[in-house]
Amino acid sequence: MSPLLIYLVFGSPTYHAEARFSIASAIVRARQTPSLKLSIRVYTDDPNPYAGLPVELVDFSLARRESLTAPTHYVFRAKHAILLEALQEVSTAVLIDTDTFFRESPLQLFERVMPGQLLCNALGPLYGEIREQPLYQLLAGTLQSKGLADDGMRMTNSGVIGLTQADGAVLQHALQLMDEYYAESEQAYTLEEFSLAVSARVAGLQLAECTDVIHHYWSRKKLFRAKVQAWNAKHWQEPLSEQAVADTLLVTDVLPRPPTATRLAYRMAIRALPVTCRQFVREVIYGCYPYSNEFDAACASVWWEKALDNALEKGADPAEVLGWLDKNVVGKLLGKRRAEVRKHLMHYCKVNG
Known part of the structure; x- marks a missing residue:
């Protein structure tokens, strides 16, 4: 055998x-x-x-x-x-x-x-x-x-x-x-x-x-699960079709983060924000970045949830965290996606108490 x-x-x-x-x-x-x-x-x-x-x-x-x-x-x-x-x-x-x-x-x-x-x-x-x-x-x-x-x-x-x-x-x-x-x-x-x-x-x-x-992927499991779930949603009926095979190779072991130069630009853009909210904003932005790889882009909501969870673990409350989205620099960085982020995180807070 x-x-x-x-x-x-x-x-x-x-x-x-x-x-x-x-x-x-x-x-x-x-x-x-x-x-x-x-x-x-x-x-x-x-x-x-x-x-x-x-x-x-x-x-x-x-x-x-x-x-x-x-x-x-x-x-x-x-x-x-x-x-x-x-x-x-x-x-x-x-x-x-x-x-x-x-x-x-x-x-x-x-x-x-x-x-x-x-x-x-x-x-x-x-x-x-x-x-x-x-x-x-x-x-x-x-x-x-x-x-x-x-x-x-x-x-x-x-x-x-x-x-x-x-x-x-x-x-x-x-x-x-x-x-x-x-x-x-x-x-x-x-x-x-x-x-x-x-x-x-x-x-x-x-x-x-x-x-x-x-x-x-026992580490960063939610991010990689999001990639896998996106692949399954697309190829559930024909997991070995020509397109499914090609897409399998696009689900990589690389964490979906913007390029280094872009991440540095984000850090500079938010440097005037209070230290308490910078990590939250940075991780939300990572989720909103326009990734060319559709399976990396599928991790957006996981980044947003991770950003919120990290902020709550440091002692912030949900209302305070959601208020950070109202800051002018955050609105400029997120653009039209700010409303999407807010809606998703409000639902996430409701579901998770």
């Missing part, structure tokens, strides 16, 4: 939309290396979003989910369980989170999956460098006394997990660690990837990362 790329998708429509674009990006980028015969499997509670995509669908209903997350019902336990299941059928498999898309051909991903090596999305800090975090304070003493971890253990990001069949036991051990330490870790959200790092250390696996091949 061909190298297997696996997605686990359930719950919110947002996750399905993310997965749909990630899969499309894998297929489009795979065309750059025709030698790769790629198989894609989606474990999901809803098959409908994957119409038009050449994928194998596997049921992941509530009953299936409960069986794979027992006994603790820690939801991310299912990632290791389904990857282990797949490795009983294929020699090489990679599981990838939904909030990802491909920068390069998946061939480069699978070239890094080899016996004795764990492929993860990115290498993290050393265990001893996170002494202030709960996973160290709660578990380090126990794990170190058992010889399972030390301060030199490298942490991993499991947005991507790639293994060969020969190293499947690493997943089994990680599952055991999750079950054993779930309560002791106070139900840590990241216990899954931590357990993988511990298990890989015990097995003596080398670690490889793939940030150059995969963009995992």
Whole structure:
């Protein structure tokens, strides 16, 4: 069987939309290396979003989910369980989170999956460098006394997990660690990837990362989701049409910001404003900039919301922030879009209390 790329998708429509674009990006980028015969499997509670995509669908209903997350019902336990299941059928498999898309051909991903090596999305800090975090304070003493971890253990990001069949036991051990330490870790959200790092250390696996091949947008998620949502809205019916393929390449990992010279000009234009409102105005302007890339332009409302959220976190109240839009220099910079920004933020405030 061909190298297997696996997605686990359930719950919110947002996750399905993310997965749909990630899969499309894998297929489009795979065309750059025709030698790769790629198989894609989606474990999901809803098959409908994957119409038009050449994928194998596997049921992941509530009953299936409960069986794979027992006994603790820690939801991310299912990632290791389904990857282990797949490795009983294929020699090489990679599981990838939904909030990802491909920068390069998946061939480069699978070239890094080899016996004795764990492929993860990115290498993290050393265990001893996170002494202030709960996973160290709660578990380090126990794990170190058992010889399972030390301060030199490298942490991993499991947005991507790639293994060969020969190293499947690493997943089994990680599952055991999750079950054993779930309560002791106070139900840590990241216990899954931590357990993988511990298990890989015990097995003596080398670690490889793939940030150059995969963009995992766990940071600045709202901005990248806006790009992905715009692509889905445009290409829901035909995700692999000629235009959809072309547009897939336009959804980039670049944050949508005006050019450097323009940003400096904005800073100069607002320098007379009170310091308290400059960041808000600057971020609103970033959203209003006329980007030539339609998927960057789709991030406008996210910039505006981010600007408001940041101002509120610093102690401003909504009425004060909206009042900043009335300043003359702001009106000149926003032009006709000022009314649009105000309307959107008033609605955002209402919805979010």
